[in-house]
Amino acid sequence: MVVTFQLNGEDCRFDGDPMTPLVDILRQERFLTGTKAVCREGFCGACTVHVDDEAVPSCLKPVGLVQGCAVTTIEGLSSGNQVLHPLQANFEAADAVQCGMCFPGMVMSLSAFVRDNPHASRPEIKAAMVGNICRCTGYERIVDAVADCLDQARKAGQLVGGIHV
Amino acid sequence: MAASVERLFTAASTIEEALAARRQGATVLAGGTWMMRDPRRGVDLPEAVVALHRIPALSKVEIEPDHIVIGAAVTHTVLGRALRAVAGFEGLVAAAEGAANPGIRRVATVGGNLCALGFAAADLAPALLACEATVELQTFEGSRLLGISDFLKDRPALLTEAMVTRIHLRRDLIASAHIRLPLRQAGDYPVAIVSFAVDKDKRCRIAVGSVEPVARRWTALEQAMAAGPAPALDPKRAAELALEHNDFQGRDGKEAEGWYRRQVLPTLVRRAVAALLKTEGLAWL
Ligand SMILES: Cc1cc2nc3c(=O)[nH]c(=O)nc-3n(C[C@H](O)[C@H](O)[C@H](O)COP(=O)(O)OP(=O)(O)OC[C@H]3O[C@@H](n4cnc5c(N)ncnc54)[C@H](O)[C@@H]3O)c2cc1C
Ligand code: FES
């Protein structure tokens, strides 16, 4: 079956089993290896991408369900040569990243969260991270960086979605 | 990557279209959060699936003055958001907003939660039992309404032909609560769940999930609560009654053994009553 969707703003066409998990197409066909397949069970969040602006695990998303949708991966958030998403910039500044395995998923979950919750409290930030497991950091620095990011955006009078995804 | 399979995938745009695909042997695909893990359980993915996400009638929550209708393809996130301001349904909202993790809740549907056979820890099952929900099914012979207790009991046979289309709720609750015990603070399957509701006749409806293979009402405790004096809605007293009337056979599972699931129930009842007393509907007590 042919499935077409937008991938990081470009047309993407897949011809194959419609029950193929989206993460496999991203990594193996499109070489977008920022999206990690770690647990493949929906528990770790390392495979999180945006589908029509919602952060969802791509390991449990059959590609047939994304027909006509817009998919954004970590590579689509910022190529690395461009300005970083404010959240990425804050993670870098706070030196929050350790091994980095969880971070693409963490950034994808939290970038959607800060866009939708500009006034989030610390417990709300923590609740938003429940599906993103990090084995290295102990989370607190990540929470600090998200809280700082929201603070800065509020002070600057702009929402964090300023860099639109 | 999965081997190239000629799999039939229909994205139905009407209930009739979905039913036609079912007649030809297609399995319902909702959010996929349960089905996509079938291969890990040693089960092959179905050869033909029919997806429900493009059927508008199944993707909405209708809130009327005396009843609520929930489409089977409504996600946990949408359900929680829709009912957050509706007094009496605090338990169902807590179930929708406390299950799994945020990414799964954005995808996992009400229908999928009720139809995942062999899944004992479904949060919406006890919450909807406490609401005395009615399940609307589409069968090859037409539509059919069934109380949720009967639906849960007869599910394996019913789902060979039918699909769930909607859930109907009466707005006859004054307060409800949903208390779950996961091993971590959040994000994993609950070891045991107690859903507790009080209706307009001040009748308690209590349901338990994840302790036995299929969620069910705790009628022994409901009767004990009804027999006692009104202040049975005291957390400590309710926990004592729960201990006395604990007629559950805990199931052994990966996360916990059966005795433990059974043993935590009085504590969860105590927490549930404490949560009930904090709701707007019962704050006067
Ligand atoms: C990481 C993780 C954590 C989880 N934690 C929890 C938790 O804490 N609490 C909880 O309750 N659940 C939990 N779950 C389970 C999850 O909620 C259920 O898997 C989900 O509700 C299933 O919904 P779905 O739409 O994804 O169903 P699908 O996977 O699409 O379908 C599940 C089954 O139901 C059938 N089906 C679906 N819709 C219908 C319908 N309308 N009519 C007939 N048959 C239908 C399908 O054929 C399939 O057999 C968790 C899942 C994951 C991955
Ligand atoms: S790989 Fe998808 S959630 Fe872990």
Ligand code: FES
């Ligand atoms: S930084 Fe290593 S898992 Fe999060």
